[in-house]
Amino acid sequence: xxxxxxxxxxxxxxxxxxxxxxxxxxxxxxxxxxxxxxxxxxxxxxxxxxxxxxxxxxxxxxxxxxxxxxxxxxxxxxxxxxxxxxxxxxxxxxxxxxxxxxxxxxxxxxxxxxxxxxxxxxxxxxxxxxxxxxxxxxxxxxxxxxxxxxxxxxxxxxxxxxxxxxxxxxxxxxxxxxxxxxxxxxxxxxxxxxxxxxxxxxxxxxxxxxxxxxxxxxxxxxxxxxxxxxxxxxxxxxxxxxxxxxxxxxxxxxxxxxxxxxxxxxxxxxxxxxxxxxxxxxxxxxxxxxxxxxxxxxxxxxxxxxxxxxxxxxxxxxxxxxxxxxx
Amino acid sequence: xxxxxxxxxxxxxxxxxxxxxxxxxxxxxxxxxxxxxxxxxxxxxxxxxxxxxxxxxxxxxxxxxxxxxxxxxxxxxxxxxxxxxxxxxxxxxxxxxxxxxxxxxxxxxxxxxxxxxxxxxxxxxxxxxxxxxxxxxxxxxxxxxxxxxxxxxxxxxxxxxxxxxxxxxxxxxxxxxxxxxxxxxxxxxxxxxxxxxxxxxxxxxxxxxxxxxxxxxxxxxxxxxxxxxxxxxxxxxxxxxxxxxxxxxxxxxxxxxxxxxxxxxxxxxxxxxxxxxxxxxxxxxxxxxxxxxxxxxxxxxxxxxxxxxxxxxxxxxxxx
Amino acid sequence: xxxxxxxxxxxxxxxxxxxxxxxxxxxxxxxxxxxxxxxxxxxxxxxxxxxxxxxxxxxxxxxxxxxxxxxxxxxxxxxxxxxxxxxxxxxxxxxxxxxxxxxxxxxxxxxxxxxxxxxxxxxxxxxxxxxxxxxxxxxxxxxxxxxxxxxxxxxxxxxxxxxxxxxxxxxxxxxxxxxxxxxxxxxxxxxxxxxxxxxxxxxxxxxxxxxxxxxxxxxxxxxxxxxxxxxxxxxxxxxxxxxxxxxxxxxxxxxxxxxxxxxxxxxxxxxxxxxxxxxxxxxxxxxxxxxxxxxxxxxxxxxxxxxxxxxxxx
Numbered sequence: 012x013x014x015x016x017x018x019x020x021x022x023x024x025x026x027x028x029x030x031x032x033x034x035x036x037x038x039x040x041x042x043x044x045x046x047x048x049x050x051x052x053x054x055x056x057x058x059x060x061x062x063x064x065x066x067x068x069x070x071x072x073x074x075x076x077x078x079x080x081x082x083x084x085x086x087x088x089x090x091x092x093x094x095x096x097x098x099x100x101x102x103x104x105x106x107x108x109x110x111x112x113x114x115x116x117x118x119x120x121x122x123x124x125x126x127x128x129x130x131x132x133x134x135x136x137x138x139x140x141x142x143x144x145x146x147x148x149x150x151x152x153x154x155x156x157x158x159x160x161x162x163x164x165x166x167x168x169x170x171x172x173x174x175x176x177x178x179x180x181x182x183x184x185x186x187x188x189x190x191x192x193x194x195x196x197x198x199x200x201x202x203x204x205x206x207x208x209x210x211x212x213x214x215x216x217x218x219x220x221x222x223x224x225x226x227x228x229x230x231x232x233x234x235x236x237x238x239x240x241x242x243x244x245x246x247x248x249x250x251x252x253x254x255x256x257x258x259x260x261x262x263x264x265x266x267x268x269x270x271x272x273x274x275x276x277x278x279x280x281x282x283x284x285x286x287x288x289x290x291x292x293x294x295x296x297x298x299x300x301x302x303x304x305x306x307x308x309x310x311x312x313x314x315x316x317x318x319x320x321x322x323x324x325x326x327x328x329x330x331x332x333x334x335x336x337x338x
Numbered sequence: 339x340x341x342x343x344x345x346x347x348x349x350x351x352x353x354x355x356x357x358x359x360x361x362x363x364x365x366x367x368x369x370x371x372x373x374x375x376x377x378x379x380x381x382x383x384x385x386x387x388x389x390x391x392x393x394x395x396x397x398x399x400x401x402x403x404x405x406x407x408x409x410x411x412x413x414x415x416x417x418x419x420x421x422x423x424x425x426x427x428x429x430x431x432x433x434x435x436x437x438x439x440x441x442x443x444x445x446x447x448x449x450x451x452x453x454x455x456x457x458x459x460x461x462x463x464x465x466x467x468x469x470x471x472x473x474x475x476x477x478x479x480x481x482x483x484x485x486x487x488x489x490x491x492x493x494x495x496x497x498x499x500x501x502x503x504x505x506x507x508x509x510x511x512x513x514x515x516x517x518x519x520x521x522x523x524x525x526x527x528x529x530x531x532x533x534x535x536x537x538x539x540x541x542x543x544x545x546x547x548x549x550x551x552x553x554x555x556x557x558x559x560x561x562x563x564x565x566x567x568x569x570x571x572x573x574x575x576x577x578x579x580x581x582x583x584x585x586x587x588x589x590x591x592x593x594x595x596x597x598x599x600x601x602x603x604x605x606x607x608x609x610x611x612x613x614x615x616x617x618x619x620x621x622x623x624x625x626x627x628x629x630x631x632x633x634x635x636x637x638x639x640x641x642x643x644x645x646x647x648x649x650x651x652x653x654x655x656x657x658x
Numbered sequence: 659x660x661x662x663x664x665x666x667x668x669x670x671x672x673x674x675x676x677x678x679x680x681x682x683x684x685x686x687x688x689x690x691x692x693x694x695x696x697x698x699x700x701x702x703x704x705x706x707x708x709x710x711x712x713x714x715x716x717x718x719x720x721x722x723x724x725x726x727x728x729x730x731x732x733x734x735x736x737x738x739x740x741x742x743x744x745x746x747x748x749x750x751x752x753x754x755x756x757x758x759x760x761x762x763x764x765x766x767x768x769x770x771x772x773x774x775x776x777x778x779x780x781x782x783x784x785x786x787x788x789x790x791x792x793x794x795x796x797x798x799x800x801x802x803x804x805x806x807x808x809x810x811x812x813x814x815x816x817x818x819x820x821x822x823x824x825x826x827x828x829x830x831x832x833x834x835x836x837x838x839x840x841x842x843x844x845x846x847x848x849x850x851x852x853x854x855x856x857x858x859x860x861x862x863x864x865x866x867x868x869x870x871x872x873x874x875x876x877x878x879x880x881x882x883x884x885x886x887x888x889x890x891x892x893x894x895x896x897x898x899x900x901x902x903x904x905x906x907x908x909x910x911x912x913x914x915x916x917x918x919x920x921x922x923x924x925x926x927x928x929x930x931x932x933x934x935x936x937x938x939x940x941x942x943x944x945x946x947x948x949x950x951x952x953x954x955x956x957x958x959x960x961x962x963x964x965x966x967x968x969x970x971x972x
Contacts, residue, residue, distance in 0.1 A: 030680060168613055198552070198614070199391060199552065199593060200593065200610040204610065207609045226524060228555075228597070228598025230599060231598060232598045252603045255600065255603075265527065266527055271529035279534050279537060280533055280559065282531050282534055288494055404870055406866055439870055443863055446863045446864065448864055449868075449885075450886065464871055464877070465872075490674075505888070510871065515821070
């Protein structure tokens with residue numbers, strides 16, 4: 012098997028607060044291979060964005076990586092600081108955020124932003140960069156790209172702006188793209204356009220994508236594999252179809268069942284009792300145990316179960332015959 | 339009998355630049371038509387859902403229903419009283435007490451400086467009603483604890499705050515609750531809890547909901563009748579089963595096709611073309627014609643009226 | 659109707675305040691703690707001046723002209739009396755005059771800021787909430803006033819007020835005129851901040867919820883919006899207090915403020931500067947130090963408060 016583009020090993024992020032240390036990311040491991048879209052899904056506070064920020068070195072202090080390793084193309088990057096990290100961002104990792112306005116400089120024409128990014132990371136001439144900028148905009152489906160390079164970000168609609176951001180993220184030909192809720196602010200029809208675009212570009216270029224979202228529908232539509240996070244930990248990791256249709260972790264199962272789509276025709280939706288614990292009050296053992304219908308004594312005793320690819324971090328998974336499904 | 343009758347409702351906003359800029363730059367006044375000639379009825383004890391993308395005018399309709407905005411044209415009648423034009427103030431006041439609203443953002447809809455019990459009883463207290471023990475009773479009804487009455491909003495999570503909003507809405511014993519995207523700021527599992535609570539309360543108190551949402555799956559679960567809005571116009575109206583199984587309007591078809599499906603792994607769809615047009619200069623005729631695969635010349639000229647086809651009302655020249 | 663559930667006593671406002679993040683950052687900021695202590699000490703000694711001061715320096719009966727120009731901590735050449743901070747030309751104890759002067763300075767400062775605050779909040783709330791031509795008028799007046807230095811506005815108001823009060827009341831009225839003058843020159847920033855915050859708050863959904871149940875605009879402004887715009891007001895009030903104290907000192911120094919019969923710190927400095935070059939430095943030095951300590955610590959407290967209430971600015 013080819014070496015993964017991104018490999019996260021036992022990553023923990025800590026934030027010291029006046030009430031003690033909280034761990035928004037706690038012992039998380041996953042890989043993303045070239046051309047693969049990994050969905051990271053979870054509810055708010057599950058730590059899904061924090062893990063992505065850790066990879067690109069954008070944790071806002073006092074949050075910091077406490078332990079674990081991050082490898083990008085065989086290079087360890089979790090200890091990079093300052094200039095080295097900045098060069099990595101953009102060159103090897105592209106970023107797409109929820110709000111396209113924050114990723115674009117409102118005072119620069121978008122063509123100039125593309126040219127600047129390419130010339131920072133690639134050894135090409137001004138002329139060449141300008142040509143590529145137009146090509147990049149054409150590729151993300153902006154009509155009249157040749158004239159639109161001279162427009163400012165505010166002259167684009169929300170969907171078009173997100174296309175520009177994707178062009179910007181991909182223009183230096185990174186091997187990994189981190190997309191943090193890229194379609195959450197967009198309408199359904201525009202969301203479908205953006206997802207199709209992201210899928211096509213990454214397949215064509217063999218780019219690895221970390222797609223962070225809370226929307227199970229987007230996960231089903233766009234991703235190859237999915238990592239489900241709960242209270243900073245990985246609950247389940249596996250192929251998207253397996254995780255969504257035959258979830259092993261009771262949390263994943265509950266999450267899937269509580270979407271209105273899954274309860275079609277029923278008067279009431281499936282409900283997970285309670286709420287996700289606050290990060291300063293994560294229970295001992297499995298973080299999900301107080302809400303779990305299958306919890307027993309072993310679930311309340313540390314250490315919590317560890318997750319492997321194709322498996323759930325659960326002492327009592329819903330499907331017992333997991334061995335044959337792991338390929 | 340219909341509790342709410344919406345008749346030919348329109349709302350236009352003046353979005354012109356300030357007078358001086360207009361004079362200097364020689365610009366005309368600009369108007370944004372947020373809602374255009376919308377008519378529908380909501381039966382008592384039912385849930386009527388308004389669904390649409392941003393700029394469809396669904397929230398504007400909601401605000402006109404509860405009286406936060408006045409219509410530019412047309413009427414909203416609730417319990418047979420036209421709130422914007424009824425001269426009898428006592429009648430208006432009585433009807434207003436029967437209408438409540440639940441908002442989208444649970445973080446902005448509770449006054450952060452007030453204790454929960456004061457927030458919940460405000461609709462009654464402001465009319466001089468008796469409120470002893472009321473907040474505690476309502477908190478239990480929405481699944482919170484009596485102990486929560488003395489706390490401040492920041493001590494609660496998003497889902498709990500939305501429960502507090504629901505408790506406030508119930509305090510004045512309303513008949514109609516307009517819910518403006520009540521769960522779109524919530525996580526899936528919390529959304530399930532809140533939607534279930536709303537269904538239960540509807541049964542227990544005989545409530546009528548007008549449910550505004552962009553999320554087709556939520557609407558399908560909650561609604562008895564769904565109205566689909568595009569650029570301020572009602573383009574299709576049907577019961578959920580009929581709308582989802584046999585959408586008549588090309589826009590509804592596009593919307594359903596574009597919505598993410600839970601079982602569509604690796605689905606390759608042709609994403610819909612184009613985006614929602616500028617509501618300041620909407621296309622003439624049918625507002626959807628620039629994106630519509632069926633569009634003919636007549637669609638660019640004549641605005642289609644709502645027609646009854648089977649159990650569906652649809653505004654399209656070519657729907658059948 | 660038998661058992662209405664009764665809520666346990668909720669946490670009091672004091673408990674909540676002591677547990678709050680603001681109090682936590684306060685304890686961890688030495689500058690804030692020291693400033694607060696200085697302000698507290700000065701405030702208490704000003705309030706209890708009659709009990710702390712050895713003499714009432716403005717009671718002619720307690721004065722001995724022979725004690726004039728006694729240096730600090732040295733016995734007077736004629737009477738043998740010794741004073742902590744020395745005496746002035748009339749034999750008044752400088753320490754006592756500072757305590758009494760501080761009373762006037764603080765009273766004028768606090769009252770002027772309170773006046774500016776009430777005026778500014780009211781006009782800011784109304785212009786933000788009502789909007790339209792009401793807002794245009796209020797904010798244009800504010801803009802015009804901002805183009806004049808506030809000390810000039812204060813002097814103008816002071817001059818007009820002095821002109822229309824009868825001569826025999828002038829000294830009595832001087833303090834109130836001073837408060838009016840400084841307050842009127844200071845309301846603009848309150849109004850601007852409150853208007854800005856009101857524009858944000860009035861579109862929040864809790865205000866819409868209140869409108870929906872038919873609450874009157876006045877009730878919405880007072881009960882809903884006002885409590886939520888108070889934190890920036892608190893910051894401005896603290897910083898304005900320092901400025902108001904200095905403005906009062908400036909006016910008094912220029913001779914248009916507190917009369918010599920009711921001298922503030924500014925008046926004391928004006929009196930003292932006449933003796934600076936003849937060697938009696940203490941008559942100027944100690945009041946000036948007090949004014950500096952007061953204004954500086956109030957200002958530092960305001961700076962800290964701004965950072966604490968607005969973490970995004972840090």
